[in-house]
Amino acid sequence: MVYSAGMEPNDDPTRPATRWNDAWRGVLFASAKVLRTAERELLAREGFPLTWLDVLAQLYDAPGNGLRMQELEERSLFTRSGLTRLVDRIEAAGLVRRESVAGDRRGVRVALTSEGRRRHDEAFVEHFRLIEREFGRRLTPNQQEAVADALTGFWHDEATAPPE
């Protein structure tokens, strides 16, 4: 949610027409629209929102299907306090479990339960199809490659936007 204002090519000094302008608008709209659809469908099909799938998928990808809160925070776009309560809800639904960390009593390890694993697999497959349908198929192979190539920098470098 999101700046989506019009930037028509004209002479307005507050609306300069640049090359990257349309690229940015495309990125903004593509992510907003696809995510909105994905959110709606996931909620309808699985009964939980995208934020849950994000957490489940992070855990799934982690060694031993578990991560500490801190690690989860780094990998998601959440703040710590947001994550605490998000994990609360997912745990209450039985899809993850909090475990203590050997050797550090401050820490908490969040791990997928077998039910969480099952729901993840199920949800992810459908989610994947949806992204393919709503995003992938709307691009030619060349376009897919070009976009991937142009934007890899945004998820590769950690140097982007460190708070201050």
Add this chain to the structure above:
Amino acid sequence: MVYSAGMEPNDDPTRPATRWNDAWRGVLFASAKVLRTAERELLAREGFPLTWLDVLAQLYDAPGNGLRMQELEERSLFTRSGLTRLVDRIEAAGLVRRESVAGDRRGVRVALTSEGRRRHDEAFVEHFRLIEREFGRRLTPNQQEAVADALTGFWHDEATAPPE
């Protein structure tokens, strides 16, 4: 916010490696990271969030610097009720004004005040520079063109994701 899970190229059936995969991830991360930075800076500099700038810019671009709530809803990614309260806040800050619509007493027209216009101009210029710095400059001219070309469909057709 948002699904950002890892999809490493491997043999996992729930993590098929496809061409559009990296493109989608790029779109997702680019918008999330740039928006996060933009939000922070705008708030620090102007004292209002991106949602306000979005509304101000829509009004600025509209004929007579005003729009009805309904039109604003179509142009933004908000629900009607969300907009009502968003406009409440912006109005309380004196940047927009609610006016009655001639010939339809149900309707409300939201218009920029002169202060709103001033704040818009000021904020937008800086916002524009920020997007250029955080997004535009990270792409070569060819990449800018390729991304713009690949993604225009997402803001041109209205056919995308109509609620059912």
Add this chain to the structure above:
DNA sequence: TGTCAATAATTGAATGAGCAGTAGTTGGCA
């Protein structure tokens, strides 16, 4: 003209997210 479904916008209740502050734990160093 009177009725009533459709439309414009707002409001109430509930949910989700962030910031700032807190409690418990750890590790280094005097």
Add this chain to the structure above:
DNA sequence: TGCCAACTACTGCTCATTCAATTATTGACA
């Protein structure tokens, strides 16, 4: 050994957003 700053995670408060219900108005049609 004892102290203290740093770290991990959680909690209180507040704000922003949505869904569903509500109010006011309109326009079409009998």
